[in-house]
Amino acid sequence: MKPARFEYIPPTTLEAAVAALAAANGEGKILAGGQSLLPLLNFRMARPAVLVDLNGMKELSFIELRGENVAIGALTRHREIEHSPLIASRLPVMSAAIRHVAHLAIRNRGTIGGSLSHADPAAELPMMAMFYGASLTVQGPAGRRTIAAKDFFVDALTNCLEPEDIVVEIEFPILQHDGWAFEEVARRFGDFALASIAVSIRRGQFGVGEARVAVMGVADTPLRLEHVEQRLCEIAVDGRTPDRFAEMVTSSVSPNSDVHASAEYRKHLLGELAKRAMQTVLAVKG
Amino acid sequence: MSKDSLAQPADVLRPRHVGAPIKRTEDPRLLTGNGEYTADRKPDRPLHIAFRRSEQPHARIVRIDTAAAQTAPGVVAVLTAEDVADDFKPVIPFSRMANYYATPTLPLASGKVRYVGEAIVAVIATSRYLAEDAVELIEIEFEPLGAVSRSETAVAVDAPLLHEEAGTNVLIAREFRKGDVEADLKGAAVRVGGRFEMTRKAPLAMEPRSYTAEYDARRGAITLYTSSNIPGIVRDAISESLGLPGSRLRVVAPDVGGSFGSKGSLYPEELLICIAARKLGRSLKWTADRLEDVSSSSQAFAEIVDAEMGFDANGIAIALQADVLGDVGAYSIYPWTCGLEPVQVVSFLPGPYKIRSYRGAVRGVATCKPPTGPYRGVGRPISTFVTERLMDLGAKALGLDPIEIRRRNLVRAGEFPYRIASGIIWDKTGFVECLDAAGEAAGYEKLRVRQAEARKDGRLFGIGIASYAELTGIGSRIAVAPGMPINTGSETAKISIDSTGAITAAFGVASHGQGLETTLAQIIADDLGASFEDIRVIQGDSDAVPMSTGTYASRSAVLGGGAAKRASALLRDKIKRVASYLLEANHDDIELSGGKATVIGTDRAVTFRQVAKAVYSDMKTLPAEAREELSASYTYDPINGTTAAATHIVAVEVDPATCFVKIHKYVVAEDCGQIINPMIVDGQVHGGVAQGIGAALFEELVYDEDAQLLSASLVDYMIPSAPDIPDMDVVHIESQSAVAGGFRGMGEGGTIGAPAAIANAIADALSPYDIDVNLLPMNPQRIFGLIEQAKLKAKENPK
Numbered sequence A: 001m002k003p004a005r006f007e008y009i010p011p012t013t014l015e016a017a018v019a020a021l022a023a024a025n026g027e028g029k030i031l032a033g034g035q036s037l038l039p040l041l042n043f044r045m046a047r048p049a050v051l052v053d054l055n056g057m058k059e060l061s062f063i064e065l066r067g068e069n070v071a072i073g074a075l076t077r078h079r080e081i082e083h084s085p086l087i088a089s090r091l092p093v094m095s096a097a098i099r100h101v102a103h104l105a106i107r108n109r110g111t112i113g114g115s116l117s118h119a120d121p122a123a124e125l126p127m128m129a130m131f132y133g134a135s136l137t138v139q140g141p142a143g144r145r146t147i148a149a150k151d152f153f154v155d156a157l158t159n160c161l162e163p164e165d166i167v168v169e170i171e172f173p174i175l176q177h178d179g180w181a182f183e184e185v186a187r188r189f190g191d192f193a194l195a196s197i198a199v200s201i202r203r204g205q206f207g208v209g210e211a212r213v214a215v216m217g218v219a220d221t222p223l224r225l226e227h228v229e230q231r232l233c234e235i236a237v238d239g240r241t242p243d244r245f246a247e248m249v250t251s252s253v254s255p256n257s258d259v260h261a262s263a264e265y266r267k268h269l270l271g272e273l274a275k276r277a278m279q280t281v282l283a284v285k286g
Numbered sequence B: 001m002s003k004d005s006l007a008q009p010a011d012v013l014r015p016r017h018v019g020a021p022i023k024r025t026e027d028p029r030l031l032t033g034n035g036e037y038t039a040d041r042k043p044d045r046p047l048h049i050a051f052r053r054s055e056q057p058h059a060r061i062v063r064i065d066t067a068a069a070q071t072a073p074g075v076v077a078v079l080t081a082e083d084v085a086d087d088f089k090p091v092i093p094f095s096r097m098a099n100y101y102a103t104p105t106l107p108l109a110s111g112k113v114r115y116v117g118e119a120i121v122a123v124i125a126t127s128r129y130l131a132e133d134a135v136e137l138i139e140i141e142f143e144p145l146g147a148v149s150r151s152e153t154a155v156a157v158d159a160p161l162l163h164e165e166a167g168t169n170v171l172i173a174r175e176f177r178k179g180d181v182e183a184d185l186k187g188a189a190v191r192v193g194g195r196f197e198m199t200r201k202a203p204l205a206m207e208p209r210s211y212t213a214e215y216d217a218r219r220g221a222i223t224l225y226t227s228s229n230i231p232g233i234v235r236d237a238i239s240e241s242l243g244l245p246g247s248r249l250r251v252v253a254p255d256v257g258g259s260f261g262s263k264g265s266l267y268p269e270e271l272l273i274c275i276a277a278r279k280l281g282r283s284l285k286w287t288a289d290r291l292e293d294v295s296s297s298s299q300a301f302a303e304i305v306d307a308e309m310g311f312d313a314n315g316i317a318i319a320l321q322a323d324v325l326g327d328v329g330a331y332s333i334y335p336w337t338c339g340l341e342p343v344q345v346v347s348f349l350p351g352p353y354k355i356r357s358y359r360g361a362v363r364g365v366a367t368c369k370p371p372t373g374p375y376r377g378v379g380r381p382i383s384t385f386v387t388e389r390l391m392d393l394g395a396k397a398l399g400l401d402p403i404e405i406r407r408r409n410l411v412r413a414g415e416f417p418y419r420i421a422s423g424i425i426w427d428k429t430g431f432v433e434c435l436d437a438a439g440e441a442a443g444y445e446k447l448r449v450r451q452a453e454a455r456k457d458g459r460l461f462g463i464g465i466a467s468y469a470e471l472t473g474i475g476s477r478i479a480v481a482p483g484m485p486i487n488t489g490s491e492t493a494k495i496s497i498d499s500t501g502a503i504t505a506a507f508g509v510a511s512h513g514q515g516l517e518t519t520l521a522q523i524i525a526d527d528l529g530a531s532f533e534d535i536r537v538i539q540g541d542s543d544a545v546p547m548s549t550g551t552y553a554s555r556s557a558v559l560g561g562g563a564a565k566r567a568s569a570l571l572r573d574k575i576k577r578v579a580s581y582l583l584e585a586n587h588d589d590i591e592l593s594g595g596k597a598t599v600i601g602t603d604r605a606v607t608f609r610q611v612a613k614a615v616y617s618d619m620k621t622l623p624a625e626a627r628e629e630l631s632a633s634y635t636y637d638p639i640n641g642t643t644a645a646a647t648h649i650v651a652v653e654v655d656p657a658t659c660f661v662k663i664h665k666y667v668v669a670e671d672c673g674q675i676i677n678p679m680i681v682d683g684q685v686h687g688g689v690a691q692g693i694g695a696a697l698f699e700e701l702v703y704d705e706d707a708q709l710l711s712a713s714l715v716d717y718m719i720p721s722a723p724d725i726p727d728m729d730v731v732h733i734e735s736q737s738a739v740a741g742g743f744r745g746m747g748e749g750g751t752i753g754a755p756a757a758i759a760n761a762i763a764d765a766l767s768p769y770d771i772d773v774n775l776l777p778m779n780p781q782r783i784f785g786l787i788e789q790a791k792l793k794a795k796e797n798p799k
């Protein structure tokens, strides 16, 4: 289980990195934390001719408040997000979600840019990008552009980038909420999720005024359930709301079966998590 | 007169090592990265092997084109079965069993492939990277012959045959019978039964299989370093196969990072690496990557058991019958044969119970999967699962408590030795004592109260019990694997004191994590009167230790320990003889302790070092005839061996939302006889139970209908992680066994008891739904399916 031969380039500027990728003619790959890429290389499921290592570019590693947004550099490690007071206070759902990402050793190396680009359908950060409606700044041969999270995730393990594009930073809009919850079930501590849901609400004059709902592990990409958000604002809030919410959520997904979980079981889990999440959200006084 | 004054003063004063929680002497080197595993060997300019393995489950090999690989950078040789055909004799896993077909072990697939992952071509290159590059250039044309992926389909009349010469896929068939089962079942007050299954499991040692063949051109000799727990068997088999005498074939098992059975058989790669080393006159290295280890090392369980048990009105189990279908994989493994696992299931099904009549039939059938082989517990994890489920079903039908029904059926103190219905003889062991001690340690009555309260709150809380017995340390009267001609009945210890007074104890029994370096030294320290620190235990090197079949079947403490005691006694006599010269005292007045010979009741003493000096380095002190080499060896055979037993009690809760199982309490009461080192015993129980939890809740090698492995990586093959393993209470019933030292084997028991106990606990937790647990692992998705089914059934037939 050894990778096929590749050329290793450690550029020190973004321009040089983009140029190196462009020169590789579609045969180049970015190396960030390596936690997803290296296993793929070792299995020879990925066999890039050129590996462009971003790790020398410390300027890609930051977490900062930028107006109504929190901006995070692509090379920021999971561990830094986990321990950031700024994230804890401004993006509390993300702060809760990041604790479910893998194990300490992996969080020390894995990066947000790598996690989003890898686009695992059961990964927490892509789900958070959907939940918060994040936008990704991408540098390519023609300069910088911005891509909305909902356009970024195309399919399981597939994003919308061109081979010479590099995710540079991600902006997460700060959400106002009166209550939020993040729920996840993984088979073992640190495993990829079997199902997960994130919910937040603002109370309105009658019941829910605004809602956010995102799920993962139950489709080829993480999903934001906008029609469920809308329905939530239309129904009365009472003791039956968690159950009704669970029903709304499960009826809007159709997961696949695999060795870890059948489609029915995943759906069941998602429903249980949705119920639990809504109970938590509503218990919080606005 | 107090009791103590009757004892020898030495017995009172001497610090005892046996029974003491001494820290493992091997740990400092292993924990600081100073161990030496096979892959750590650095022979002169070694070459590296990568295998092209089959992606076909069952196919004829039509053509192999290695031309491009031969000329790839760094490649020194590319070998197929044809290229090595004249370099070895096939190794046959012979057995005297009737109805058994022995498939030969070959270094590379020849003519056809029989499972995905089987090695077909070996590429030998200057680095593993280049070897793997060249593997990709090999082209093989296959003619598919039809996958046989399940044992039920393998026995169908029209199933493709894996070994045409055998004329059937049934490689082994056997039946045990005692009494009139049919009549007893007919007369039974209560009959319970079901179809039980344990799926395939990987032993999954931390260190994957690894081999280094070091070629010595001066002597045309090979030293094979192998991550094996049977280096002696490997040496003899390869010697025979390659026609290399032992003087030119040394086999060494250095530090070995776990086995659990997966390193306890001869492997094709072990043969190939020696063949290639001799052919090329070069040293070679190969270490399995995790994918190779999971998909080509021997696997475990894979049995379906249709079983039925009959009870009389008093809850006495009177009859048991079972039909076992074992999916043994593509080959019969050397030396144990494919009978090892499934035949032991029928041997052990009656368990520790006095069941009057029995019929147990077994078939081991070939499928397109890696061979099954020894795995911690062999046969008994599933036999215990089945029998203990039947006991609980019986208790339920009769309205008896699960502890009570076991108490009524266990062999009791006065009844040993007891021959159970399958013919196995249990020697005196604390069966009932374990049951009672486990019940007490678990606070069984209180647990039931807690359960009743939990049920009131609608919680799914369950309690599970499993009692079992196993044969350990068996001697020459019983073959470890049925009908197998290898001597598994004795072990030799060779203990010597060198001219510096240091003690070297050489054992054939190998160590792959059990702590034998420590426990064997503890025994010698006591029995020789040596200082523990002066003793070095060496193992696993055919040039340095006596011939041995290795460590397996919970034998090494009993056989190695017995040999250590007897060899110590012989050497002790020699030391005393010299000391009596030196101290001018009577032989009988000398006692040995702490590395010193002392005249009892005086302060006159000589150290072992002085004794050694007098024997080896000094011409004056001793007459020539008294200068006997300070060395002794003894071959110990426990003849029948001994029994070990335990009861496990576990309390679990099933979360109806996630269908996850949480273990609230885990208690083991076990009888391993005289404990040598309680820390090591506890560690073995903890590790064994952890593996049993894996078997009960997590681990499964999933093969699809095309016999492709779907769980080949550790992402998909789930093992329990630390948070999944609960704290355990371990209670020891130290009843002395009949063998030397009173020891019993105990390394496998945890894995035997845990799956059954957990299965019973889950069934108990799910009893509000009236759900039977008859398949392991009970993972959340299966529990979900069972609950859904039960709900549906309840809806269809409302009470």
Ligand SMILES: Cc1cc2nc3c(=O)[nH]c(=O)nc-3n(C[C@H](O)[C@H](O)[C@H](O)COP(=O)(O)OP(=O)(O)OC[C@H]3O[C@@H](n4cnc5c(N)ncnc54)[C@H](O)[C@@H]3O)c2cc1C
Residues within 6 Å of the ligand: A029, A030, A031, A032, A033, A034, A035, A036, A037, A038, A054, A074, A075, A100, A101, A102, A103, A106, A109, A110, A111, A112, A113, A114, A115, A116, A117, A118, A120, A122, A123, A124, A125, A161, A165, A166, A167, A168, A190, A191, A192, A193
């Ligand atoms: C045992 C294990 C368990 C795990 N469990 C979880 C889990 O529970 N949840 C979870 O979310 N993740 C989990 N992970 C994945 C982990 O979070 C990874 O760190 C993450 O998915 C990838 O980040 P990375 O920085 O390591 O990326 P890399 O492995 O370096 O790269 C991944 C991919 O992204 C591309 N890439 C990287 N950076 C950029 C960029 N800036 N622009 C464009 N493309 C880029 C690479 O070319 C590559 O294709 C687990 C990993 C392991 C090994």
